[in-house]
Amino acid sequence: MTIKDIAKRCKVGVSTVSRAMNDHPDINPETKAMILRIIKESNYVPNNSARNLKRSDARAIAVLIKGIGNTFFNQLLSIIEKACHDRGYSCILQRVEEGEDEIDVALKVAKEKKLRGIVFLGGNFSHPRDKMLQMEIPYVLSTIYSTDAKADACASVSVDDFAESYKMTDYLIGLGHRRIAIITACREDESIGKLRLMGYCRALEKHGIPLDEKLVCYMEKNVDQYSFRSGYKITKKLLKRDTAFTALYATSDTLAIGACRALKEEGIRVPEDCSVAGFDGMDAGEFYIPSITTIRQPVEEIALATADLLFEMIKNKEQPKRLIFDGELLVRESTAACEKTNI
Amino acid sequence: MTIKDIAKRCKVGVSTVSRAMNDHPDINPETKAMILRIIKESNYVPNNSARNLKRSDARAIAVLIKGIGNTFFNQLLSIIEKACHDRGYSCILQRVEEGEDEIDVALKVAKEKKLRGIVFLGGNFSHPRDKMLQMEIPYVLSTIYSTDAKADACASVSVDDFAESYKMTDYLIGLGHRRIAIITACREDESIGKLRLMGYCRALEKHGIPLDEKLVCYMEKNVDQYSFRSGYKITKKLLKRDTAFTALYATSDTLAIGACRALKEEGIRVPEDCSVAGFDGMDAGEFYIPSITTIRQPVEEIALATADLLFEMIKNKEQPKRLIFDGELLVRESTAACEKTNI
DNA sequence: TTGTACGCGTTATCAG
DNA sequence: CTGATAACGCGTACAA
Numbered sequence: 001m002t003i004k005d006i007a008k009r010c011k012v013g014v015s016t017v018s019r020a021m022n023d024h025p026d027i028n029p030e031t032k033a034m035i036l037r038i039i040k041e042s043n044y045v046p047n048n049s050a051r052n053l054k055r056s057d058a059r060a061i062a063v064l065i066k067g068i069g070n071t072f073f074n075q076l077l078s079i080i081e082k083a084c085h086d087r088g089y090s091c092i093l094q095r096v097e098e099g100e101d102e103i104d105v106a107l108k109v110a111k112e113k114k115l116r117g118i119v120f121l122g123g124n125f126s127h128p129r130d131k132m133l134q135m136e137i138p139y140v141l142s143t144i145y146s147t148d149a150k151a152d153a154c155a156s157v158s159v160d161d162f163a164e165s166y167k168m169t170d171y172l173i174g175l176g177h178r179r180i181a182i183i184t185a186c187r188e189d190e191s192i193g194k195l196r197l198m199g200y201c202r203a204l205e206k207h208g209i210p211l212d213e214k215l216v217c218y219m220e221k222n223v224d225q226y227s228f229r230s231g232y233k234i235t236k237k238l239l240k241r242d243t244a245f246t247a248l249y250a251t252s253d254t255l256a257i258g259a260c261r262a263l264k265e266e267g268i269r270v271p272e273d274c275s276v277a278g279f280d281g282m283d284a285g286e287f288y289i290p291s292i293t294t295i296r297q298p299v300e301e302i303a304l305a306t307a308d309l310l311f312e313m314i315k316n317k318e319q320p321k322r323l324i325f326d327g328e329l330l331v332r333e334s335t336a337a338c339e340k341t342n343i
Numbered sequence: 344m345t346i347k348d349i350a351k352r353c354k355v356g357v358s359t360v361s362r363a364m365n366d367h368p369d370i371n372p373e374t375k376a377m378i379l380r381i382i383k384e385s386n387y388v389p390n391n392s393a394r395n396l397k398r399s400d401a402r403a404i405a406v407l408i409k410g411i412g413n414t415f416f417n418q419l420l421s422i423i424e425k426a427c428h429d430r431g432y433s434c435i436l437q438r439v440e441e442g443e444d445e446i447d448v449a450l451k452v453a454k455e456k457k458l459r460g461i462v463f464l465g466g467n468f469s470h471p472r473d474k475m476l477q478m479e480i481p482y483v484l485s486t487i488y489s490t491d492a493k494a495d496a497c498a499s500v501s502v503d504d505f506a507e508s509y510k511m512t513d514y515l516i517g518l519g520h521r522r523i524a525i526i527t528a529c530r531e532d533e534s535i536g537k538l539r540l541m542g543y544c545r546a547l548e549k550h551g552i553p554l555d556e557k558l559v560c561y562m563e564k565n566v567d568q569y570s571f572r573s574g575y576k577i578t579k580k581l582l583k584r585d586t587a588f589t590a591l592y593a594t595s596d597t598l599a600i601g602a603c604r605a606l607k608e609e610g611i612r613v614p615e616d617c618s619v620a621g622f623d624g625m626d627a628g629e630f631y632i633p634s635i636t637t638i639r640q641p642v643e644e645i646a647l648a649t650a651d652l653l654f655e656m657i658k659n660k661e662q663p664k665r666l667i668f669d670g671e672l673l674v675r676e677s678t679a680a681c682e683k684t685n686i
Numbered sequence: 687t688t689g690t691a692c693g694c695g696t697t698a699t700c701a702g
Numbered sequence: 703c704t705g706a707t708a709a710c711g712c713g714t715a716c717a718a
Contacts, residue, residue, distance in 0.1 A: 393695035
């Protein structure tokens with residue numbers, strides 16, 4: 001069943017059928033209606049490959065995700081996909097393995113699939129400039145940001161991870177905590193992980209609290225990074241170090257939940273003996289017992305803005321820009337004032 | 344940059360280039376090496392659309408997911424995608440909206456994308472026979488199953504939801520519970536939701552416990568079905584009914600977690616005042632406090648078997664078959680012996 | 687407003 | 703072993 005068969009059945013030329021399908025203006029509305037009806041009856045579906053071959057591009061974008069286990073991305077993806085759908089675009093999901101270079105992957109699929117744009121979710125985003133320049137189609141980093149100075153040219157949508165992380169640390173300090181452990185990304189991180197760590201450091205500094213490296217727990221590289229298990233394991237390790245702390249700031253809600261479990265198993269109560277805070281504002285943290293104090297990222301807004309920005313860049317060739325949304329400190333059950341005055 | 348350009352650069356015909364790219368036997372190894380080198384140097388990537396247009400099929404399968412929020416599917420997807428990758432197949436992710444008909448979607452994308460096979464995740468799978476017959480390419484239901492009698496013709500890989508649900512209910516009864524509430528799928532469910540409910544009913548029956556409809560909580564349709572929030576809301580409603588129960592069996596771990604939160608807010612302790620059990624064996628349940636007693640589905644095995652079965656059907660045109668894996672009852676902290684003897 | 691004919695980039699079938 | 707050439711299904715100048 002091809003466009004020719006439909007043309008025959010309708011007793012018209014193929015171009016007329018094509019016009020009917022693609023909402024072209026130059027067509028008699030009646031012929032169009034008739035053709036559309038017959039198409040439906042014959043349940044004919046145009047061959048995508050042939051269309052794309054003809055069209056210079058595929059009317060599609062791709063979302064590249066590094067670290068797909070991360071539930072946080074699912075919500076984003078969901079909304080972005082809908083935004084594409086509404087605009088008549090296809091949305092191709094492409095996962096990037098932990099070790100892979102996202103730009104290489106992007107370059108390849110962009111050519112292969114003739115994409116019009118790309119959204120990057122997750123991963124470290126620091127790449128040599130010449131590589132970035134190879135990217136000829138618009139792209140947006142969503143909920144990530146490169147700490148790289150050269151990165152200003154990148155379009156991105158996110159919260160200000162540095163400021164939000166500062167906010168959380170400041171809040172913990174305000175509760176009287178002085179010895180605050182942090183679970184952060186791997187040492188090599190040049191993205192939000194680093195920014196969140198920097199926010200933490202800055203807050204300590206402002207309050208005249210010296211940074212204790214023994215309280216900084218880096219995630220392992222190439223392991224399921226922001227996962228329950230990761231938070232659990234790291235906290236267990238931290239406890240073995242025998243370094244006192246009255247608060248634990250995990251840089252994601254999943255990590256925080258894993259941490260709570262580890263603390264509980266060692267007989268440490270949250271928040272009575274130790275406060276725990278997360279980041280992201282995921283559902284899981286809301287229903288956890290105790291519910292997790294966190295920074296809520298406005299996921300819907302971020303996702304919508306990501307799509308809007310990308311499509312603006314596609315349509316109007318606008319310059320890339322950096323959009324920043326406010327996070328919200330959600331104080332819940334897992335944090336409390338510091339009782340111990342002399343640690 | 345097309346195959347022709349490469350041919351020119353290499354001073355050979357296009358067919359030779361094609362042969363080099365596609366590992367055809369009839370080619371001089373040296374020419375091949377040379378061509379491959381030049382391809383790499385020019386960083387040329389063949390146009391997928393053109394390939395697929397020529398090829399009768401796209402060397403791709405699709406995974407159709409209904410209810411993508413469900414974290415459970417992510418693990419499956421991850422493994423299935425890898426299996427595809429290893430076999431040189433593309434894996435296309437296609438989400439199905441809650442109200443959509445998965446077969447319609449499948450039929451459409453199968454044609455559009457010239458797929459070789461389809462995996463279905465989630466959703467109710469009861470469709471009129473003639474519709475099923477329209478599916479000309481192999482397909483496998485993974486972790487779902489149709490309760491429809493006509494469904495025997497479907498290939499499927501899952502646990503025996505009926506038996507596993509029976510197992511869980513039987514375990515709770517063994518702890519001395521008599522009044523066991525259940526959170527189950529929506530009333531219209533004809534898939535695993537119904538099976539799990541049936542397993543529950545059967546277990547009660549075996550032990551001579553009459554079914555109390557007031558203890559059966561159906562999820563709402565068209566709402567994020569197996570979610571934390573859903574479990575939370577339903578449990579709140581259940582508590583308002585003022586019907587006594589000493590155990591609550593939620594048919595997914597996420598539901599169970601939401602339920603625990605609701606119970607806690609009403610001052611009901613888990614497991615002291617009320618036992619809570621889940622289903623699936625997801626990470627979230629393991630790290631929850633209290634950790635959730637559950638039936639673990641062997642996700643990796645199921646995913647692997649799904650891919651194996653599908654590719655067998657694609658390659659050898661094997662008959663569809665039904666594969667069943669054993670679930671595992673994981674007794675954790677959320678369940679305990681029933682203390683109250685006279686309810 | 688409609689139809690004809692060409693070409694998009696690739697692979698497969700030939701004939702050399 | 704290699705090269706020319708005909709499809710694949712569709713969109714679109716261009717002619718009618």
